[in-house]
Amino acid sequence: MPEKPAQPLDPRLQALGLRSPVALAPMAGITDLPTRTLVASFGAGLVVSEMVASREMVEAKPSVRDRAELGADVADTAVQIAGRDAVWMAEAAKLLAGQGARIIDINMGCPAKKVTGGLSGSALLRDHDHALRLIESVVRAVDVPVTLKTRLGWDDDSRDTAALAVRAEAAGVRMLTIHGRTRCQFYRGRADWTAIAPIVRAVSIPVLANGDVTDAHAARAALAASGAAGVMVGRGAQGRPWRLAEIAHALGYAPLPRIPTGDHLVSLVARHHAAIVDFYGPELGGRVARKHLGWYMNDAGTPPALRRRVLTAPARDVAALLPDAFAYRENRAA
Structure with missing residues (x-):
């Protein structure tokens, strides 16, 4: 008999199509389509595309198109847009919804x-009125759910995101993700999950807690401190695409995923590498894939000399090196 979840999913998350309360954070240059597809294959509540600039998306500038085919029509995917102009934001949202996007996420958190x-991302935390104009334009432009990802505030003297959250909900935003740092913190220090709690209390829509949620222990702590409906995981999934499914299981929402070891791990890494190379082409794909190979080898304890060989090899030669590179993982904790 298959395992049954210990508890039902929050109906507000269910209404958005989430399969669990554990989502993959958008990370520039990391969460491209091959990586999101792999993470989703283990079981993620939601995966979010890399942020794209709204005007450039509409104008189809090659720099944006080359960065990622957004996979707008892929199940369990939200497409994240950023910008400072209401017209371009609305047009980008309409374009993406027309391509099959199920959720449009607005970035107001990039530091x-x-x-x-360019007055986008977390700069909008300094002008709530303008931020609301952008939110309203996107909500009016599409019939699909619109969500918002942001931070606690611009700096420690302006932690006023609860006020923005209330206005965003009134404008039609269906879910919030709050990174537990201010913009001026960037990624320094520890995420303040307790500071997310007033935002959760201020709105009736679900809130995801983000920042330093790297494993099940951190996820439980973040939920307890914030009262959030779920969590969003970023770097915790680097080199561990099964991590979101692990967390969902620990929280009681999903079966335990099969964590690959031995030949299964080698096969998974080889497939991920091949998918990235195929996606971007051999030259760029080989460079993009190196960061992922490095994260996998961090966990495997690959010796430095062999690690260098893998990371400097031409893309066509990488697969042959992987069995040796991951032979060391069996003696390490997962």
Whole structure:
């Protein structure tokens, strides 16, 4: 008999099509279509595309198109857009919904200077009125659910995201993801999950807690501290595409995934590498895949010399090196 979940999923998350309360965070240059597909194959509540600039998406500039085929019509996927102009945000949302996107996620949390310098991402936390105009334009433009990912505030003197959350819910946003840091913290220090709790209490829509949720222990702590309906996992899934399914199981929402070892792990890494190379082409794909190979080898305890060989080999030669590279994992804890 298959395992039964210990508890039912929050109906608000069910209404959005989530399969569990554990989602994959969008990470630029990391969560491309091959990686999202692999994570989803183990069982993720939701995977979110890499952030795309709304105007560039509409104008189909090669830099955006080459970064990722968004997989808008892939099940369990939200497509994340960013921008500062309501017209372009609305047009991007309409375009993506027309391509089959099931959820449109608005980025108001990216702290990168090249994003905030253009008054996008977390820069919008400094102007709630303008942020609401963007949210309203996107909600009006599409019939699919619109969600919002943001932070606690711009800095420690302006942790006022609860007020923005209330207005976003009134505008039609269906779910929030809150990274437990301010923009000015970037990724330094520890995420403050307790600071997410006032935002959760301020709204009736579900909230996901994000930031430093790397494993089941952290997920339980984040949920307890924040009162959130679920969690969003980023770097915890790097080199461990099964991690979201592990967390969902630990929380009582899914069967325990089969964590690959031995030949199964070698096969999984080889398939992931091949998918990335096929997706981007041999030259760019080989470079993009190296970061993933590095994360897998971190967990496997691959010796430095062999690690260097794998990471510097031409893409066509990588698969032959993987059995030796992962022969060391069997003596290490998962």
